Amino acid sequence: MSAEGLDRDPAADVGVSAPLDIDSIRLLLADRGYLADDSTATVAALALSLNRPILAEGPPGTGKTQLAISLAASLGRRLIRLQCHEELDEARSLYEWDYGRQMLAVQLMRPRIDSELDGSIDEAIDATAHLEDLFFSERFLVERPLLAAVRSSTPVVLLVDEVDRSDESFEALLLEVLGEGQVTIPELGTIRASSPILAVITSNDTRDLSDALRRRCLRIGFDHPTRERESAIIATHVPHLTAALRASVVAFLTGLRSLGLRKPPGVSETLDWARALALLNATALDPELVRATLGLVVKHAADEALVGPRVESLLVSP
Secondary structure: OHHHOOOOOHHHHOOOOOOOOHHHHHHHHHHOOOOOOHHHHHHHHHHHHHOOOEEEEOOOOOOHHHHHHHHHHHHOOEEEEEEOOOOOOHHHHOEEEOHHHHHHHHHHHHHHHHHHOOOOHHHHHHHHHHHHHHHOOHHHEEEOHHHHHHHOOOOEEEEEEOHHHOOHHHHHHHHHHHHHOEEEEOOOEEEEOOOOEEEEEEEOOOOOOOHHHHHOOEEEEOOOOOHHHHHHHHHHHOOOOOHHHHHHHHHHHHHHHOOOOOOOOOHHHHHHHHHHHHHOOOOOOOHHHHHHHHHHOOOOHHHHHHHHHHHHHHHHOO
């Protein structure tokens, strides 16, 4: 927050031990350009007060990831992001051992190791037993996002983005962090979080999530914004756009989303298009302008083929 030149400490306004203050959360998010509705502001405040993770579910481009980013900025917390994918495992999400450095250490210590192996096998095993603790220690530990969040000395926001893209087995890794605020490393023991972790887990709802994960979270359902809300979002981020042009943009995008596109435009596409129209000094939408800038809101060739012949009708739709 200090980097933004703000005098107050937002973490003091809303926190785990502070009374539930939904309006403070709403205002803090609005200061960062995120217009939270009643449900989002309420669940975010409850998550902070109850120290519970948030599960944000809904179509892509509806503000799920941005919620975590805005919460981190609003609360003055570091954002730790874990982007999920099919190959995500413990080594990529939690921790791994730096095998390269371990092997280098073995080479450097080889003369000493060789000298301790001169006796019998039992004596050699006893003599080198202490080396296991040396090689599997903090010195050679490489922390990944989940472990980094647990070991942080200050409160953080942990974003687990698109958890539905990972395998179901990955969810089991999350449960200990989300439920107990800790990580267990067999060689080192259990590491418990010393500072609060506000976890935001996003899902595009492409597969069912486990009941165990859902039980640990406070859920927010996301959808594309209403016309009034989308207009307010544009006004917040692109204030130079006229009210009439904003209304035309929102009406056109609402029509696009009703066509069953492979990738309906989300809020990020809305803002990209609004900024582009402002740069072009546009005062109204016309078919030529829409076709010239259609690539900002339509991201697939099949969708473009579907939208192209309908541009005129979408422009005159109420």
